[in-house]
Each structure stands twice: as structure tokens, then as C-alpha cells.
Amino acid sequence: MRVEGSVKTVILGEIIFPIVLLIFGIYHGFMQVLYRAGIIKDMSFLGIEYYQGLTLHGVINVIVFTTMIIVAFGNAVFLYYLKKPLRPAVQWVSFLLMVVGTLMAAWAMFAGKANVLYTFYYPLIAHPAFYIGAALLLVGSVIPLFFDWAPNYIAWRKEHPGEKVPLAVFGMLVNHIMWVIMLVPVVIEVVFQLIPVSLGLISETNPSLSRTLFWAFGHPVVYFWLLPAYVMLYTILPKIVTGEGKLYSDSAARFVFLLFVLFSFPVGLHHQYTEPGITNSYKLIHAFFTLGVAVPSLITAFTVAASLEYSIKSKYPEVRNSLFYWWTKIPYISLEGDKWLVSYFMAGLFLFLVGGITGIVNASYNVNLVVHNTSFVPGHFHTTVGGLVTLSFLGISLYMVSKLMGKDIKFKGLAVIAPWLWWQGMLIFEYAMSVAGIHGFPRRTNTGISYLNPDSPLYRPEWVGYAELSVFAGFIIVLGFVFWAISFFGTIFSPKVRESTIEFPTAPALHDEKAPALNRLTPWFIVSVLLFVLSYVPAIYDVTKRGVFFDSPGYN
Numbered sequence: 001m002r003v004e005g006s007v008k009t010v011i012l013g014e015i016i017f018p019i020v021l022l023i024f025g026i027y028h029g030f031m032q033v034l035y036r037a038g039i040i041k042d043m044s045f046l047g048i049e050y051y052q053g054l055t056l057h058g059v060i061n062v063i064v065f066t067t068m069i070i071v072a073f074g075n076a077v078f079l080y081y082l083k084k085p086l087r088p089a090v091q092w093v094s095f096l097l098m099v100v101g102t103l104m105a106a107w108a109m110f111a112g113k114a115n116v117l118y119t120f121y122y123p124l125i126a127h128p129a130f131y132i133g134a135a136l137l138l139v140g141s142v143i144p145l146f147f148d149w150a151p152n153y154i155a156w157r158k159e160h161p162g163e164k165v166p167l168a169v170f171g172m173l174v175n176h177i178m179w180v181i182m183l184v185p186v187v188i189e190v191v192f193q194l195i196p197v198s199l200g201l202i203s204e205t206n207p208s209l210s211r212t213l214f215w216a217f218g219h220p221v222v223y224f225w226l227l228p229a230y231v232m233l234y235t236i237l238p239k240i241v242t243g244e245g246k247l248y249s250d251s252a253a254r255f256v257f258l259l260f261v262l263f264s265f266p267v268g269l270h271h272q273y274t275e276p277g278i279t280n281s282y283k284l285i286h287a288f289f290t291l292g293v294a295v296p297s298l299i300t301a302f303t304v305a306a307s308l309e310y311s312i313k314s315k316y317p318e319v320r321n322s323l324f325y326w327w328t329k330i331p332y333i334s335l336e337g338d339k340w341l342v343s344y345f346m347a348g349l350f351l352f353l354v355g356g357i358t359g360i361v362n363a364s365y366n367v368n369l370v371v372h373n374t375s376f377v378p379g380h381f382h383t384t385v386g387g388l389v390t391l392s393f394l395g396i397s398l399y400m401v402s403k404l405m406g407k408d409i410k411f412k413g414l415a416v417i418a419p420w421l422w423w424q425g426m427l428i429f430e431y432a433m434s435v436a437g438i439h440g441f442p443r444r445t446n447t448g449i450s451y452l453n454p455d456s457p458l459y460r461p462e463w464v465g466y467a468e469l470s471v472f473a474g475f476i477i478v479l480g481f482v483f484w485a486i487s488f489f490g491t492i493f494s495p496k497v498r499e500s501t502i503e504f505p506t507a508p509a510l511h512d513e514k515a516p517a518l519n520r521l522t523p524w525f526i527v528s529v530l531l532f533v534l535s536y537v538p539a540i541y542d543v544t545k546r547g548v549f550f551d552s553p554g555y556n
């Protein structure tokens, strides 16, 4: 499908702008391993302070990069599958709000006025520009849903009565509605707590309430990042793995998205198992729901594996009777057609397997007490959001840029190796961080000037090897990113060879059941909001017992 004009420019902007920032984000990630291993001993390096760099790393990578790429991918999905135009005015307003918001927050972070980490809850306090900028980014990101996607979806349903909406549209729509719901608690926190303190309108506020509101957003947001990757795994991967593959079951995929609607919200207290003041049994209820929200990912593991097996076995009769040998036929490194993208998804899946296991460790209430606030947790999330999510987003960004700009992918060989370097680096990083974490290695601490410094009374020699291994891992990850970036910018700056189009390889479903209950969204969302509210009423009651805004001064 041809795409021209300003909508094309906006989608390209939504990819290229955050990727330019991502270079800083990844640089500050690499600085983290250097700091923590004691290779850089200053609290401030090149004028950037330790917590400032850590904030830049987190905010750019998981708030700015993810949000903008998701909007870009969503725009492209709605455009391509519904074949309905997007409104240029809506697109420009959304994009400009996101850019201006990001620049405001970036200014506050680079100026050292927002060293509050990407979780930014009270009592840490940033310059108002940080919160207002973040708010503009979020407002910009929901605009396409209200003014482009939902109207186009409703019009499409009217024109196609009784038909199922394309799976990718279904997934991206569900994901963005979830996004709007999860923003409610964090907006309350920002508007009624953080901005007033930051502006000096009030001098103190309630930190437990702030954390609880933050995590009511901060857990569901991980599925906002994950679901677009799942959309790609269900629609694109099965098709490109052989060129003619199929998705094993369409209903299984839709059911997975709807299970996320139900279970993504009543789980945030698993980040607060150690929060004083919230009754244990409420935390336990969230622990059980957390084990529930792992189920749709387990179904995904099986559906994706079944789709791969079906597609490979239909193409290669010689492996049809094998139990495992068919795995060798997956094009892990192939330059043929769109198969280069397979490497991003497969490397991501292999990482996510580890991310799922460590997630369940985290979720298991009493076991969490061993790993909480240790490097085990960053180990976990570098194989989830830093693994499957980032790899599929990098892959799809390169793919979309080449289509939208009408260019061939340059340095394809590097583009195919990049995800495997990333995979290997992350795997080593995760190993080092997990094992060290079990031995108590803290997260969010400049360990280089404390625990790993032989001159410090806190010196802990048993952590040194793991911190050094993380440096080695970080180097491989950065190398993977550099390979990807050479291909990405090489493609952008190469001559145009085709007209600008957008299209996604799409696997038809092997089992394509009607399942009407899976195509009505409203009842699922009603139950979801009820569960969300019910699961949080007792916790909010607990943390506001001494008064909603009971006092505790903040820190700059």
C-alpha cells in the first residue's frame, strides 16, 4: 500500500527521533556497567552524574523509545490493515506533543534537574519541566487512539459486519486502550502529588500513596511494551519463517490479548512486597494475579512454537517426523527477503524465556525478598523489555523505515548479526546480574566507589567478577547496537529505489475459529476495570489511613 505526504513523514519521525535519543540511552547503559565495576570511579563523568546517567538510561530507553515506536507501529498497522487514511492534523498534533514533551523532559535530565530515575515516584522530586514534558509525551501518544484508530476501527466494523478485525489491529487496539486505563493512576500521582511539590505549592506529600499509584501504572506498562512484540510474533514471524507459514491458532492469539486485559492491572503490589503499611494479604492477592498474568505468555510460547513447527514442517518434508530436529531449519541468519527479521524475533524469544522464569521468581512473594533491590531485578528486565521488546522494536523500525522510504536495507549482514550479539551480550549480562543479585549485589548503587573499591570499608570481593563480566557483556550489547545502527542509518541515507509503501508480511491462521466472545471488547474491559479497582481499594485505604496527603518532605 502506497503511503505519501505528511502521514509518512510523521511515522518516520516517530521512528527516527527516538532512535537518535536511544543512542544516548544506550551510551548511559554502558556507562552503568563501567561505573558499577569501578572502572569509572567518579560520581560525575563528563559532567553527567551517576544518578543522572541512570535516569537518562531508563527514561529514554523504556519511556520515550518504547512509546514512540509503539505509536509509529500502531499507525502503520491501522493504515495497512484497515486501508483507511490517517488524519494528517491528528498525526501532527500527536507527534509534536510527543517531541516537545520529550525535549522538555530531556532538558531537565541533561541539566541535572531530574535525577529521579525512570520510576520517578516521591520522595524524589524533579524540575516541573520533567513532569510536564512526560505528560505531553503521554498525551501525544493517546491522541491517535481517540481520533484515528478508534474512528477507523468503528467505520471498518460497520462496513464488514460479522467479520473479525485483522489480528494485528485487534492487538494494537487492545494494547492502546489498556494504555489509557493504566495512565489514570500515574496521572493522579503526577497532577496531585509530584507537580504541586515540584512547584512548591505544597511542601510535603504521601510517599506510600505515590509509590502505590506509580506501580498501578508501572506494572501494566510492561505489557504495553510487550503486546506490540506479541502482535509481530503472531502475524509476521510465522509468515516470514518460511515465506508461506501459518499462525497456529487465531483464537488463541486473541484470547491471549484479552487475558492481558483482565490480568495486567491487579498485580502492581508485586513491586511493593516490602512496602511498609500495606497489609500482607493484599500483597498476596496481587502475587496470585501475577502468576495468572504469566499464563497468556505461556500460551504465547506454545502458540508461537506450534506456528513455527507447523510452518517449518509443511515446507520441509524431511523433518516432518522429527521431534526437535525441525528447529535446525529455522532461518536464524538469512539474508533472503524478509527473513533477516526472523533473527530479531528468535533472539528475542530466547531471551524472553529467561525473562519469564526470572519474572516468576520475582513474583513469588517470599522468594522476592531474596532478590528485591538487588541486581537480579535489572537482570530480569534486560531480558524482557531489553530483550524481546527492544529487539523486535529495532527489527520493525528498520523494516518500516526501508518500506516507508522506499529503500533497500543496507549492510543486511550486520543487521542479521546484530540481534545475535545483543542476545549473547544480554544473556551474559543476565547471568552475571542474577547470580550476583542472589549474593546480594545491590541495584541502583554506584558500587564502583563502595562495594567494589578495595579502599572502602564496604569492599565485597565476591561481587567483583560478576561486575567485570557485566562490562564484557555490555561491550557485546553495544557492539550489536552499533551493527544495527550502521544498517539503520546506512538504509536511511541510501538512495530511494522504490515508491514509499507500508505493508506487513502476515500469516493466515491454520485454525481460524469464529469465537464471537473474543471479538467483543467491552465486556472484557468492564471486568478488567472492576478487577483493577477492587484489587486496589484495600491497598489505597491502607496507605491513606493517616491522611491522603500526610506529610513527608521530598528530596531534590
Ligand code: HAS
Pocket: 119, 222, 223, 225, 226, 270, 271, 290, 291, 293, 294, 295, 297, 298, 300, 301, 302, 304, 305, 349, 350, 352, 353, 355, 356, 357, 358, 359, 360, 362, 363, 364, 368, 371, 372, 373, 377, 380, 381, 384, 385, 389
Ligand atoms: Fe517483570 C520487575 C514479575 C514480565 C519488566 N519487570 C520488573 C521491572 C521491569 C520489568 C522493567 O513480581 C523492574 C521495575 C523496577 O525498576 O523496579 N515480570 C514479572 C512476571 C512477568 C514479568 C511474573 N517484566 C515482564 C515483562 C517486562 C517486565 C514482559 C517488560 C516488557 N517483574 C516481576 C516482578 C518484579 C518485576 C515481581 C518486581 C521485582 C522487584 O522485587 O522489584 C511475566 O509476565 C512473565 C511471563 C513470561 C513467560 C515466558 C514465556 C516465554 C515465551 C518465549 C518462548 C520461546 C520460544 C522460543 C517459543 C511465562 C513467550 C523457543 C525457545 C526454547 C528454548 C524452547
Ligand code: CU
Pocket: 218, 219, 222, 268, 270, 271
Ligand atoms: Cu511488575
